Each structure stands twice: as C-alpha cells, then as structure tokens.
Amino acid sequence: MYGLGILKGLGVTLKHFINTYVDDLKWGVKRYTTDAGFAARQSTSTRGIFTVQYPEEKIAPPERFRYIPFLVVNDPDHPEAPGEIWCTSCGICAKVCPPQCIWIMRGTDPTTGRPIPQPQEFYIDVDICMNCGFCAEFCPFDAIKMDHDYEIASYDRTTAHIFDKARLSKPLSYWQTIAPTRAEEERLAREAKEAAKSARQKS
Amino acid sequence: MAEPTSQTTAAQIGDPLAYLNEKFPGAVEPDTRPGYQGIVVDRDKLVEVATAIRDDLGYDLLANLGYVDYLQDGFFEVSYHVSSTTRGGPPFNFKARTPRDVATLPSLTGVWPGADFQEREAWDLMGIHFTGHPDLRRILLWEGFAGHPLRKDWREPFYEEEQKPFKSRWPEGRVERAEMRVPYGMNVQYPPGFTLEGWTPEGEEALYAGLTTPLGAGPEMDQIKTDQLIVNLGPQHPSTHGVFRMVVTLDGETITRLKPVFGYLHRNHEQIGERNTYLQNMPYTDRLDYFCSMANNLAYAITVEKMLGQEVTERAEYLRVLMVELTRILNHMAAIGFLLNDLGAFFTPVLYALAERELILDLFEATAGSRMMCNYMRFGGVAYDLPPYIGGPAVKPGDRARQLDTMKFIRDLVYERLPRAYEEMHTYLTENEVLVTRLKGVGVLPPDRAVAYSTTGPVLRASGVPYDLRRADPYSVYNEFDFDVAVRYNGDAYDRYLLRMDEIEQSLRILQQLVPRLEETAGQNYWAGKRAYTFRVPPGEHYGHAENPKGELGFHIVSDGSANPYRYHIRSPSFINLTALEEMCIGHKVADIIVILGSIDIVLGEVDR
Numbered sequence: 001m002y003g004l005g006i007l008k009g010l011g012v013t014l015k016h017f018i019n020t021y022v023d024d025l026k027w028g029v030k031r032y033t034t035d036a037g038f039a040a041r042q043s044t045s046t047r048g049i050f051t052v053q054y055p056e057e058k059i060a061p062p063e064r065f066r067y068i069p070f071l072v073v074n075d076p077d078h079p080e081a082p083g084e085i086w087c088t089s090c091g092i093c094a095k096v097c098p099p100q101c102i103w104i105m106r107g108t109d110p111t112t113g114r115p116i117p118q119p120q121e122f123y124i125d126v127d128i129c130m131n132c133g134f135c136a137e138f139c140p141f142d143a144i145k146m147d148h149d150y151e152i153a154s155y156d157r158t159t160a161h162i163f164d165k166a167r168l169s170k171p172l173s174y175w176q177t178i179a180p181t182r183a184e185e186e187r188l189a190r191e192a193k194e195a196a197k198s199a200r201q202k203s
Numbered sequence: 204m205a206e207p208t209s210q211t212t213a214a215q216i217g218d219p220l221a222y223l224n225e226k227f228p229g230a231v232e233p234d235t236r237p238g239y240q241g242i243v244v245d246r247d248k249l250v251e252v253a254t255a256i257r258d259d260l261g262y263d264l265l266a267n268l269g270y271v272d273y274l275q276d277g278f279f280e281v282s283y284h285v286s287s288t289t290r291g292g293p294p295f296n297f298k299a300r301t302p303r304d305v306a307t308l309p310s311l312t313g314v315w316p317g318a319d320f321q322e323r324e325a326w327d328l329m330g331i332h333f334t335g336h337p338d339l340r341r342i343l344l345w346e347g348f349a350g351h352p353l354r355k356d357w358r359e360p361f362y363e364e365e366q367k368p369f370k371s372r373w374p375e376g377r378v379e380r381a382e383m384r385v386p387y388g389m390n391v392q393y394p395p396g397f398t399l400e401g402w403t404p405e406g407e408e409a410l411y412a413g414l415t416t417p418l419g420a421g422p423e424m425d426q427i428k429t430d431q432l433i434v435n436l437g438p439q440h441p442s443t444h445g446v447f448r449m450v451v452t453l454d455g456e457t458i459t460r461l462k463p464v465f466g467y468l469h470r471n472h473e474q475i476g477e478r479n480t481y482l483q484n485m486p487y488t489d490r491l492d493y494f495c496s497m498a499n500n501l502a503y504a505i506t507v508e509k510m511l512g513q514e515v516t517e518r519a520e521y522l523r524v525l526m527v528e529l530t531r532i533l534n535h536m537a538a539i540g541f542l543l544n545d546l547g548a549f550f551t552p553v554l555y556a557l558a559e560r561e562l563i564l565d566l567f568e569a570t571a572g573s574r575m576m577c578n579y580m581r582f583g584g585v586a587y588d589l590p591p592y593i594g595g596p597a598v599k600p601g602d603r604a605r606q607l608d609t610m611k612f613i614r615d616l617v618y619e620r621l622p623r624a625y626e627e628m629h630t631y632l633t634e635n636e637v638l639v640t641r642l643k644g645v646g647v648l649p650p651d652r653a654v655a656y657s658t659t660g661p662v663l664r665a666s667g668v669p670y671d672l673r674r675a676d677p678y679s680v681y682n683e684f685d686f687d688v689a690v691r692y693n694g695d696a697y698d699r700y701l702l703r704m705d706e707i708e709q710s711l712r713i714l715q716q717l718v719p720r721l722e723e724t725a726g727q728n729y730w731a732g733k734r735a736y737t738f739r740v741p742p743g744e745h746y747g748h749a750e751n752p753k754g755e756l757g758f759h760i761v762s763d764g765s766a767n768p769y770r771y772h773i774r775s776p777s778f779i780n781l782t783a784l785e786e787m788c789i790g791h792k793v794a795d796i797i798v799i800l801g802s803i804d805i806v807l808g809e810v811d812r
Contacts, residue, residue: 005633005635006635008630008634008635009634012631035603035604038603039594042565042603042605042607043605044607044616044620052603057601058601058602059602059605060594060596060602061595062593062595064570064587065572091374092736094376095373095736097372098484098486100367100368100369102372102373103378105374105375105376106375121378125378127381130486130576131576132485132486132576133572134578137734162378162380178595179595181591
C-alpha cells in the first residue's frame with residue numbers, strides 16, 4: 001500500500017514522543033533535580049530525549065577532559081613553600097606544543113645571573129591553543145595540567161586572551177578536585193620515584 | 204578494467220618491473236634510494252606506461268597522486284599509487300620526475316579520470332604543469348595567489364622558521380599575539396606588480412567559460428528553445444554541508460554542466476604538517492574529517508609506525524578498532540541524518556542519529572579527553588586505556604555528576620542500543636515512499652566510472668565494487684574479525700543510503716566480536732612505544748592508507764631522516780570523491796544535486812585541508 005512506509009516512520013516518531021513522557025512519568029521531577037535522574041537520562045538505557053538543560057544544569061566533565069592548560073602551584077596552606085610553582089622551566093611543553101602557543105622565559109638568579117629552574121614568565125595564547133593536551137602528557141614534573149573550566153568567554157580578545165603566569169596558576173588542591181583519581185595516581189608515582197632516588201643516593 | 208592483452212603472461216605480471224622493461228625498454232627503472240619503493244618512469248613515456256599499468260597489470264584505481272619537491276636534487280617527483288579493486292593488495296607505486304625549471308608532466312586524466320582534481324591540486328600547491336589536462340586551474344587557493352606554497356623555496360609573509368619547535372618560545376619566550384605578528388591586510392602576499400583594484404578575477408572567467416561547452420553529447424534539448432543559465436549554489440548554502448560552491452549550467456531546470464568550487468577552508472594543512480614534528484601532526488589529523496577524528500588518527504599512526512618499524516600492543520589494537528568502528532557508525536548515522544535534512548525532512552532524522560552519536564562521544568570524551576578532537580592514538584598504541592567509569596566529579600555550580608561503568612556502557616551500546624537504533628532507522632526511513640522516490644535512480648554512478656574517478660568508500664561500494672581496505676589491504680587487527688564487505692549494485696543515491704546502513708550492521712558485527720577481547724585484554728599494556736615527544740624517522744617514503752568512513756584516507760610521507768616530515772601529503776577521500784560529482788549530476792534537476800552531494804557525504808575540513 002502506498003504510504004505504508006511513511007506511516008511506519010511516523011510510528012517511530014510517535015514512539016520517541018511517548019518514550020520521553022514515559023521516562024518523565026516514571027521518574028517524576030527527580031529526573032531533572034537529582035544526580036541519579038541525570039545519570040539515568042544520560043545513560044544508554046534512556047529511551048526518550050536526553051536534553052541537558054544548559055546552563056541550569058551542566059555535564060560534569062570526565063577527569064581526562066582537556067581544555068586550556070593551567071600551571072600547578074602549591075596550596076596556600078603548604079607548610080614550606082605556599083604558592084610555589086612546580087614548573088622548572090625545562091621547556092618541554094613549549095617544544096611539544098603543536099601550534100606553538102606557549103612562551104616561557106626562564107628565570108635567572110638576581111644575584112648570580114645564572115638560570116634557575118623556575119619560569120620568570122609563562123604565557124599561553126589561548127586563541128592558538130588547540131587543547132591537544134600534549135603539554136600535560138609530556139611534562140615530567142606534573143606541573144602543567146589540562147583544565148576543565150570551559151566557560152572562558154570574554155568581551156575583548158585583544159587583551160584577555162593571553163594568559164600569563166598569574167592567570168594560569170592554580171593550586172594543587174584544584175587539580176585534586178577536578179581529577180581525583182589521576183591526581184592520586186600521580187602522587188603515588190612521584191613518591192615511588194622519590195623513594196627510588198633516595199635509595200640510590202644512600203647506596 | 205580491460206582484459207590483459209594476449210602477449211602478457213602471468214609470470215611476467217608477477218614481476219611488473221621486468222614486464223614494463225620488456226615492453227618499454229629504457230623507460231622504467233627501479234627506485235633504488237634507500238627506504239624507497241616503486242619504479243621511476245621516463246616522463247615522455249608516462250602515459251603509455253600508465254596505460255599498460257592499468258590495462259596489463261590490472262591496477263585500475265588511481266589511489267593517490269603525491270608530489271614532492273626535491274630542492275637539493277633539482278627536480279619535482281610525482282608519485283602515483285595505484286590499487287587493484289579486483290585483486291586488492293598493497294598499492295603499486297610509480298613515479299615521474301621533472302626538472303624544477305621545466306615543471307611539466309603529461310596529464311594522466313586520460314588514463315584515470317580520477318587524476319583530475321589531484322593534478323589540479325599538484326598544479327595549485329606545487330606548480331607542476333600537466334599538459335593535456337582539460338581544466339588546469341587552481342583548486343584550493345584563490346586565483347590571485349602568488350607562488351606555489353608547497354615548493355620548498357616558498358616563504359609565506361611573516362615566515363618564522365622552517366621547523367618546529369620555534370626557537371623564540373623558550374628559554375627567552377617573549378609573547379606576541381599572532382595578529383600583531385601578522386597584521387590584517389599585511390598577511391597576504393601578492394604577485395609582483397599586482398593591485399587589488401586592477402585585478403579581474405580571471406579564474407572566474409575561466410570557470411564560467413568551461414561551463415558553457417556541453418560535456419560530450421549532452422542531454423537532449425527540448426523542442427522549446429531555451430538559453431543556458433549559469434547558477435551558483437553556495438558557497439554559503441545550508442545544503443552544501445559547509446562552505447562549498449557548485450556552479451551549474453542549467454537548461455531549464457536540468458543540469459548540463461557542474462563544477463564544484465572549494466578551498467574556502469583551506470589552511471595548507473600539508474605545509475603545517477611539514478613544519479610539525481611527527482607527533483605534533485596527530486592533533487592536526489583530528490581536524491581533517493572532524494566527524495571521524497579517531498579514524499584519521501589511526502590512518503596516520505599506521506603510516507608512521509610502518510616507517511618506524513614500530514610494533515603495536517594487542518590491547519592497543521583492540522582499543523583502536525573499538526574507537527574506529529564506533530566512529531564509522533556515528534559517521535554513517537549522521538550522514539544519513541543529514542541526507543534526510545537535504546531531502547527536506549528537517550532535523551528529526553538527524554537528531555535521532557545525533558542522539559546515538561552523543562553516547563558514543565561520551566565514551567570518546569571520557570577515554571581520550573575530547574569529544575571530537577580526540578588526539579587519541581600514538582605511535583605504538585593509544586594515549587590512554589579505557590577509564591573505569593564515564594562521568595566526572597561535580598565541581599562547578601550546576602555540574603551534574605554521573606558514574607557509568609565503562610564496560611557496561613560499551614556492552615549496552617554494542618549489544619542493545621546501537622542495534623536497536625539501526626533497526627529503528629530501517630523502520631523509520633528505508634521504506635518511506637518520499638525517500639525512495641527522491642533517491643532511487645538519482646545520481647547513478649556505474650561501477651567502471653566509479654573506479655575510473657578514483658572514488659572510494661561507500662560511493663564506490665554502492666556502485667557494485669566490493670573494495671574495502673580492511674579486507675583488500677588489511678591493517679591493524681581486522682583480519683581477526685568476521686565481517687562482510689558491504690556492497691550494493693545500483694550506484695544510485697538510494698543504494699548509497701542502504702550501503703551505509705549495511706556498514707553500520709557490519710561494524711556492529713565487528714564490535715560484538717571485539718567486546719569479549721577487550722574484556723580479556725583488560726589491564727594489558729596499551730602503548731608499546733617510548734613516550735618520546737620527538738624522534739627521528741628513518742629516511743624513505745611510505746604511502747599508508749586506511750578505510751575511513753568516507754573512503755580511503757592516505758598519508759604519503761617522505762622522511763629525510765630528521766624529526767619533521769620532509770613531505771606530508773594527504774589523500775583525502777571527500778576531496779577525490781567529488782571528482783565524480785559532475786557526472787553523477789548531469790541530467791538531473793537542481794533539487795537532486797543537493798541530494799547527490801548529501802549522498803556522497805563530504806566534510807569540508809577534509810576537502811579543503
């Protein structure tokens with residue numbers, strides 16, 4: 001019968017329409033107000049539409065999510081060196097960066113004039129950054145990490161889009177909040193490395 | 204493909220060089236440079252030798268036309284990679300050289316019409332003139348462009364350095380905004396004596412002139428005398444899937460000629476690639492076909508791994524196949540959805556397709572860190588193993604946390620959700636009378652023409668040529684899986700739609716065999732190589748290819764032994780599939796060319812590069 005295919009297709013759209021309401025009725029208002037409702041809405045078992053009501057609700061990015069990089073510094077309550085930057089100014093991130101958006105000026109000791117393992121300046125042009133994550137992947141000191149803060153729109157690109165050291169620095173506790181398992185893995189790896197190093201020095 | 208002539212014997216075909224040497228004494232010689240394969244053909248005999256390679260040796264598909272500027276040696280080399288759609292196997296490579304000051308080679312468009320756009324590209328970017336080419340105009344750059352940017356002695360305005368990493372970044376990195384370094388209005392280099400006011404766009408004239416001559420006999424004219432009308436569709440047009448322009452000559456509403464115009468997204472990806480180190484190119488390949496970044500990653504990774512002699516771990520191979528086959532499903536679903544958009548079924552089918560894509564992208568995001576620009580593969584493996592769960596911790600106000608077990612997520616997708624979506628799509632669309640009427644018999648591409656035009660992927664297979672690189676020249680671990688090469692025989696838009704549905708089904712078959720292997724190999728090493736950010740690649744040349752959702756994606760890489768590729772050429776499937784667009788459209792109505800373009804499934808990031 002001519003038109004049967006269209007009717008079958010309309011049946012599919014009707015099913016989608018009904019499924020959306022079935023899910024809503026099953027969960028009630030919890031589908032939109034609780035994390036469990038959100039997880040069910042955004043999972044493989046959801047049948048109806050699964051719209052996220054941005055910006056009222058946002059998908060928490062997964063730990064590996066990568067946006068503009070940031071520099072790890074000690075927490076403000078660090079016993080010895082609060083706020084000290086982890087970066088040693090080795091330049092690997094600047095060398096591996098595919099679009100070459102990282103500029104680092106190596107620090108020098110004011111008295112001797114010799115280079116010291118700290119960056120004097122550290123800039124990232126976020127207009128150029130392609131969020132590939134190579135800098136974080138290849139940093140040997142866990143000093144640069146990919147951020148999760150994707151809402152960085154600004155009104156003036158000419159002045160606001162070069163992030164300097166102050167803007168890029170974020171405390172270690174922030175990294176532990178956005179990526180708890182990875183931060184813990186890295187801490188263990190650092191401690192193991194430290195232990196191996198001191199064992200070598202003793203022997 | 205023509206039958207081999209009576210003089211040829213199987214034994215001779217077994218050794219192509221000996222056979223060609225016998226037939227064309229003195230015209231061919233093996234390429235003996237270390238790391239190089241193939242034969243070098245005398246350019247005066249190029250057309251004859253190419254014809255013999257096509258007809259006697261059976262290499263009927265011109266897969267790739269690579270071109271290299273050997274500045275030190277003073278010649279350009281055009282490297283042809285030809286494949287056999289009947290026998291499969293690795294491509295056969297032959298080359299022709301021309302001194303840099305001559306820069307002329309005979310055109311092979313008469314042997315393989317698929318050389319058309321590729322030769323225009325070589326003319327545009329390298330300045331190699333192909334005598335006998337019917338329409339040798341610039342293809343990616345604009346007509347007033349000064350020079351040929353892929354020549355090794357070409358410098359752009361505000362040239363910084365030949366190779367990355369740039370020395371200005373460390374240890375004395377003084378930041379400078381790109382716009383300050385390359386101010387607007389100064390970032391274009393004009394030919395000597397050029398003024399923008401005095402410029403008449405000759406390219407447009409040449410383009411329109413080429414459209415007034417009918418192709419061959421042309422369709423039968425009506426009794427009513429009508430004028431031919433030239434109409435521009437695009438570049439800003441919602442149905443062209445990006446900034447893409449089709450210039451058509453109309454007789455009434457019937458297409459008599461069509462020329463695609465593109466390059467609006469051109470960024471000279473290949474030259475960027477030659478400045479980058481090998482690793483730095485990986486995120487750039489994401490941006491070619493931005494729907495299928497995982498598949499692009501794989502094609503690039505296998506090419507460089509072959510040059511390095513790098514092994515890949517078993518776990519990494521399974522993760523790669525998982526990602527690439529999911530990519531194929533999401534690409535085909537989206538392609539069908541957007542095809543329906545072009546038909547006027549506005550956004551309901553495409554949103555159903557994008558809903559499934561959303562779940563696949565959730566997996567990509569949790570695994571690789573990004574939804575579309577995955578940058579997931581490395582030489583020797585992949586960047587990360589599967590995460591334990593999908594979702595992240597709530598940090599900002601409004602953040603909604605979720606923790607979905609990854610393996611359960613994959614199992615649900617592969618065994619339930621995607622098969623259901625596939626079935627539903629069939630019920631929804633396949634028998635829909637409007638769809639069938641609009642697609643059946645539209646844009647027919649016969650198998651011999653499909654091969655001649657170098658089309659690959661769904662366009663070729665829907666024309667009845669079962670050529671799929673996963674079977675024809677197997678890579679990764681596709682040999683371990685049981686699946687069929689989908690093929691349809693009518694070559695029209697409806698068959699291209701059905702073929703994409705078939706391929707979704709076959710990809711699901713692969714994935715269903717893959718999930719148990721993923722569970723078996725859990726916890727194994729996923730990266731065999733060293734985590735080095737820069738390394739040298741042995742000198743030589745290699746053409747690596749993979750079956751992307753849109754066709755054969757190839758990388759032709761020449762290494763001079765340094766950390767940056769000397770030549771980095773991309774054989775992009777969307778670009779070359781467009782060669783067949785004109786032939787598919789002739790005789791159809793204006794509304795049909797939108798559908799035909801949709802059924803080819805192009806992505807402009809890859810066409811324009």
